[in-house]
Amino acid sequence: MITRMSSLFVRTLRDAPADAEVPSHRLLVRAGYVRRIAPGVFSWLPLGYMVYRNVERIVRAEMDKAGFQEVHFPALLPREPYESTGRWTEYGDNLFRLQDRKGGDYLLGPTHEEMFTLMVKGEYSSHKDLPLVIYQIQTKFRDEARPRAGILRGREFVMKDSYSFDVDDAGLRASYLRHRDAYVSTFDRLGLEYVIVSATSGAMGGSASEEFLAPTESGEDTYVRCTACDFAANVEAMVTPVPPVSDASGVPAAHVEQTPDTPTIASLVEVSNARADLRRPDRDWSAEDTLKNVVFMLTDVDGGRRPLAIGLPGDRDVDIKRLEAAVQPATVEPFEESDFTRHRELVKGYIGPGALGETGTSGIKYLLDPRVVAGTRWITGANTAGQHVYDLVAGRDFSADGVIDVAEVREGDACGLCGAPVTLARGIEIGHIFQLGRKYAEALGLKVQAENGELVTVTMGSYGIGVSRAVAAIAEQHVDDKGLVWPREVAPADVHIVATGKADEPFEFAETLCEELDSRGVRVILDDRRGVSPGVKFNDSELIGVPTIVIVGRGLVDGLIEVKDRATGERVDIPVASITDYLVDLVQG
RNA sequence: CGGGGCGUAGCGUAGUGGCUAGCGCGCCUGCUUUGGGAGCAGGAGACCGGGAGUUCGAAUCUCCCCGCCCCGACCA
Numbered sequence: 233m234i235t236r237m238s239s240l241f242v243r244t245l246r247d248a249p250a251d252a253e254v255p256s257h258r259l260l261v262r263a264g265y266v267r268r269i270a271p272g273v274f275s276w277l278p279l280g281y282m283v284y285r286n287v288e289r290i291v292r293a294e295m296d297k298a299g300f301q302e303v304h305f306p307a308l309l310p311r312e313p314y315e316s317t318g319r320w321t322e323y324g325d326n327l328f329r330l331q332d333r334k335g336g337d338y339l340l341g342p343t344h345e346e347m348f349t350l351m352v353k354g355e356y357s358s359h360k361d362l363p364l365v366i367y368q369i370q371t372k373f374r375d376e377a378r379p380r381a382g383i384l385r386g387r388e389f390v391m392k393d394s395y396s397f398d399v400d401d402a403g404l405r406a407s408y409l410r411h412r413d414a415y416v417s418t419f420d421r422l423g424l425e426y427v428i429v430s431a432t433s434g435a436m437g438g439s440a441s442e443e444f445l446a447p448t449e450s451g452e453d454t455y456v457r458c459t460a461c462d463f464a465a466n467v468e469a470m471v472t473p474v475p476p477v478s479d480a481s482g483v484p485a486a487h488v489e490q491t492p493d494t495p496t497i498a499s500l501v502e503v504s505n506a507r508a509d510l511r512r513p514d515r516d517w518s519a520e521d522t523l524k525n526v527v528f529m530l531t532d533v534d535g536g537r538r539p540l541a542i543g544l545p546g547d548r549d550v551d552i553k554r555l556e557a558a559v560q561p562a563t564v565e566p567f568e569e570s571d572f573t574r575h576r577e578l579v580k581g582y583i584g585p586g587a588l589g590e591t592g593t594s595g596i597k598y599l600l601d602p603r604v605v606a607g608t609r610w611i612t613g614a615n616t617a618g619q620h621v622y623d624l625v626a627g628r629d630f631s632a633d634g635v636i637d638v639a640e641v642r643e644g645d646a647c648g649l650c651g652a653p654v655t656l657a658r659g660i661e662i663g664h665i666f667q668l669g670r671k672y673a674e675a676l677g678l679k680v681q682a683e684n685g686e687l688v689t690v691t692m693g694s695y696g697i698g699v700s701r702a703v704a705a706i707a708e709q710h711v712d713d714k715g716l717v718w719p720r721e722v723a724p725a726d727v728h729i730v731a732t733g734k735a736d737e738p739f740e741f742a743e744t745l746c747e748e749l750d751s752r753g754v755r756v757i758l759d760d761r762r763g764v765s766p767g768v769k770f771n772d773s774e775l776i777g778v779p780t781i782v783i784v785g786r787g788l789v790d791g792l793i794e795v796k797d798r799a800t801g802e803r804v805d806i807p808v809a810s811i812t813d814y815l816v817d818l819v820q821g
Numbered sequence: 822c823g824g825g826g827c828g829u830a831g832c833g834u835a836g837u838g839g840c841u842a843g844c845g846c847g848c849c850u851g852c853u854u855u856g857g858g859a860g861c862a863g864g865a866g867a868c869c870g871g872g873a874g875u876u877c878g879a880a881u882c883u884c885c886c887c888g889c890c891c892c893g894a895c896c897a
Contacts, residue, residue, distance in 0.1 A: 246846055247833040251890045391897050552894060661897060698897030734855050767857035785856060
């Protein structure tokens with residue numbers, strides 16, 4: 233295929249729009265790949281659409297290779313199936329809803345578990361039909377509260393979503409692993425650097441789950457990686473190791489102290505160190521010695537509200553994302569002034585274990601951070617304004633209703649598997665695979681007859697790749713100060729030929745070369761613009777980011793063509809006689 | 822939805838009450854130029870986000886609305 237710059241529908245921009253911040257967004261706009269239409273909604277221009285289609289083609293090829301079968305659903309869907317699974321309401325404001333002329337409710341599909349489940353239910357009824365994997369590449373709609381970063385997070389985007397159907401858990405695990413393998417080859421082929429991390433299953437429900445994250449500054453997900461073993465997890469799925477029970481035999485009995493005006497951890501530590509009667513003989517108190525008790529208000533799917541108290545070391549905050557992941561599908565809000573007035577037994581700034589717990593005075597469920605093991609010694613609130621308890625020992629002086637691992641994760645925290653320090657990094661979620669289980673099959677009645685004749689509920693897996701997002705993720709990982717640097721297979725062309733000079737010869741030669749390459753299956757962009765200065769063409773070629781740039785210009789009189797590698801900047805002069813073969817080898821070899 | 826910032830031509834921007842809203846890029850015409858975003862000359866392009874108000878006079882001041890971007894709570 234030949235793309236001629238003289239007639240290509242594109243206009244490159246010297247300046248990026250002021251509102252574009254992340255590199256992929258700035259460059260995709262500058263190079264004339266995409267244009268914004270509405271918040272989180274983008275159009276693809278010819279160059280962008282070429283890249284998009286390449287990514288889609290690779291994803292499709294890898295799915296087909298894995299033996300998955302492609303189907304296609306509408307984006308416009310009726311309400312009923314989503315009503316059956318509760319997601320019509322559960323999805324909340326993120327769902328684009330609309331009505332037809334008769335007032336019937338419809339939605340624009342945010343994901344298609346329901347439709348796939350029903351499709352299989354409509355066709356199959358025997359265990360002999362399974363396992364089955366079907367997929368589609370579809371435009372999805374989610375009315376995101378905050379679209380951002382260009383096509384990295386849009387409200388309309390393209391996703392490849394597949395679903396596996398198995399009779400039993402062993403089958404589900406096998407289908408899951410087949411997908412994992414297929415995703416590995418897909419992302420390798422797309423030229424993406426990625427890590428596979430343990431994840432929580434989010435709003436979809438289900439158990440085992442992993443995410444494919446493309447490490448990038450502009451990524452939205454934070455993940456931890458162990459410096460010693462191969463543990464990697466989304467922070468939401470981080471597991472804090474439980475320290476051994478500590479010996480508290482030497483700790484004096486708990487005692488309440490007057491500590492006026494110490495409603496914060498910082499003030500409490502300061503006062504405790506400043507006063508001789510409170511000072512610790514061996515060392516200064518630090519925030520880690522205090523037990524902070526934070527209260528949240530949870531809202532269940534049915535609208536019911538219940539408070540939840542969490543006790544954790546005072547130097548840590550609760551990570552709301554981790555908390556939501558731990559209590560989902562319930563949603564979390566901070567405890568507000570009005571909630572405190574309703575719970576008089578909770579003294580803001582001085583809440584202690586004494587008032588908490590299902591059997592305590594408040595009756596509020598109380599969960600502890602894993603670090604608060606039996607035998608640990610704490611300073612904590614005494615449930616009276618201006619008073620704290622010292623030498624309160626977990627297990628000896630107080631207990632809770634259970635453990636919850638939702639404290640913020642920090643660089644250097646201990647790995648849940650081996651105990652070595654972990655590092656934190658950010659990444660773009662480009663793929664997510666998980667074992668859904670029977671949630672949807674149950675809700676929609678997808679059963680098959682087993683060998684013994686009994687009806688069994690099918691177990692499902694759900695697997696997604698953000699196709700349009702992958703374009704942005706690839707761009708994000710393949711840029712330099714001059715522009716985009718596409719991996720060959722997704723690039724809009726294999727070579728970008730720039731003809732320069734005033735004379736006709738370079739242009740005529742470039743045209744011939746271009747046709748020869750085209751006839752041998754090389755995709756080429758030809759900059760055949762006359763009267764455009766060489767600097768403009770060089771800059772455009774670098775901005776557009778095709779992997780190989782060929783310059784036909786002043787070297788031609790000596791029989792030489794310059795070939796430049798976009799990524800490394802290396803240049804070589806190739807004799808005219810062998811240039812076609814050289815390029816074909818470069819591209820196809 | 823909470824916090825912060827911003828709306829002037831396709832893009833980047835100047836303009837804190839005073840004449841016909843200025844500049845760069847890009848675009849059109851002509852001549853020159855042709856290996857790193859060329860030069861000269863001449864052009865086209867703006868309901869200054871919208872509405873109301875204050876004023877002799879508003880891009881500029883006031884109020885309301887709308888939109889956008891960034892950071893947080895959701896997700897491919």
